[in-house]
Amino acid sequence: MRLKINGRQEEVVADKLSVVELLKAKDVEMPDMVSVQLNGEILERAAFENTTVKEDDEVEFLYFMGGGRQEVR
Amino acid sequence: MITLPQRILDEIATQAAEEAPNEACGYLAGRDGAAVERYAMTNADASPEHFSFVPHEQFAALKRAREADLELIAVYHSHPETPARMSAEDIRLANDPSTVYLIYSVPERRIRGFTVTREKEVREHDVRVALDDRNTAQLTG
Numbered sequence: 018m019r020l021k022i023n024g025r026q027e028e029v030v031a032d033k034l035s036v037v038e039l040l041k042a043k044d045v046e047m048p049d050m051v052s053v054q055l056n057g058e059i060l061e062r063a064a065f066e067n068t069t070v071k072e073d074d075e076v077e078f079l080y081f082m083g084g085g086r087q088e089v090r
Numbered sequence: 091m092i093t094l095p096q097r098i099l100d101e102i103a104t105q106a107a108e109e110a111p112n113e114a115c116g117y118l119a120g121r122d123g124a125a126v127e128r129y130a131m132t133n134a135d136a137s138p139e140h141f142s143f144v145p146h147e148q149f150a151a152l153k154r155a156r157e158a159d160l161e162l163i164a165v166y167h168s169h170p171e172t173p174a175r176m177s178a179e180d181i182r183l184a185n186d187p188s189t190v191y192l193i194y195s196v197p198e199r200r201i202r203g204f205t206v207t208r209e210k211e212v213r214e215h216d217v218r219v220a221l222d223d224r225n226t227a228q229l230t231g
Contacts, residue, residue, distance in 0.1 A: 024156050046208065050185040052145040059145055077149055080186040082115070082165050083135070083142030085179035086172055 021075040036065040040078065050081045091216040092164055092190050092203055093124045099201060099219050101128050102194050106168035109133065110196055113141040115167040117148075118192070119155035126160055133167075140179070141167045164203070166192035174202040176212050190215050 020029055022043065029042065036055070040048045053060045054077040060068060070076055098118065105114045115133050118125040129151040133141040155162050165186075169175075174195035176184070184191055184206035194201045203215035 023152075047185060052148060054149050059149070077152060079145070079148045079152060080189075081142070081183070082131075082148065082186075083140065083183045084113075084167055084177065084191075085135075085140035085183070086113075086138075086169065086177050 018070075018072040020070060020073070023077055034070050036060065036068045036070065036076075039070055039076065040065070043078070045078065051078045052081065053078045091123055091218060092118075092192075093218045093220050094118070094201075095125065095220050098125055098128045101130075102166055102168070102192075102201065103196075103199065105130055106170070106194050106196050109168070110170045111138040112136055113138065113168050113170060114194075115141045115143065115165070117151045117155075117162045118164040118166060119151070119158065119160040120163045121160055123163065125163060127155070127158065129154065138170055162189070164190040164192050166194060166201075168194045168196055170196045173198055174200050176204050176206070181206055181210055181212055184210075192217065 018029055018032060020027055036053055037048050040051060045051055048065055049062060053065065055068065055070065056075050113133055116128055116130040118128055120126040131143050131147050134144045135142050152162060172195065174193045187205065187207050191204045191206065192201055201217055203217040205213050205215050
């Protein structure tokens with residue numbers, strides 16, 4: 018199926034794909050550390066497993082960005 | 091290497107001062123390792139010791155960069171009281187091996203860049219500040 022992923026048209030060899038499966042296909046090893054927007058709506062992480070993407074969907078994903086002060090190196 | 095216009099470095103310094111004692115953060119957008127725009131982000135943690143981005147602001151920044159034919163090439167945050175080094179928490183939460191993590195130290199008035207591999211290996215990434223079209227100053231090391 019054809020998807021728009023992070024602004025680019027891509028062909029994915031699958032008829033049905035969960036968000037988790039799509040992230041794995043895009044080499045995202047830690048789906049818990051990304052935010053996903055599907056057709057303009059931000060998904061809750063708990064919904065990644067049960068949300069499927071379909072032909073012509075627009076998917077954006079960005080890594081969680083954060084940090085903090087602990088011991089330095 | 092990543093190149094910043096002096097203007098952007100000044101903006102980061104100003105944002106860091108204004109948001110102190112909390113950490114300040116944002117994205118840099120550009121192309122081919124040259125930063126063109128800065129997108130200040132809200133520190134959702136509003137903390138002197140932590141920062142995190144707000145997802146809807148992240149997606150807005152991505153859209154804005156794309157509309158300007160730019161890419162998000164770096165993430166920056168300030169250390170209000172500590173040196174420009176990756177903390178253990180910074181490394182733990184550095185999940186994107188393709189971006190450059192910039193840290194601006196308020197007391198040092200210095201910015202440094204790092205990349206972090208999936209195996210959490212930290213590598214220094216050169217940062218150059220473009221003073222004008224003919225001259226650059228290296229602020230790393």
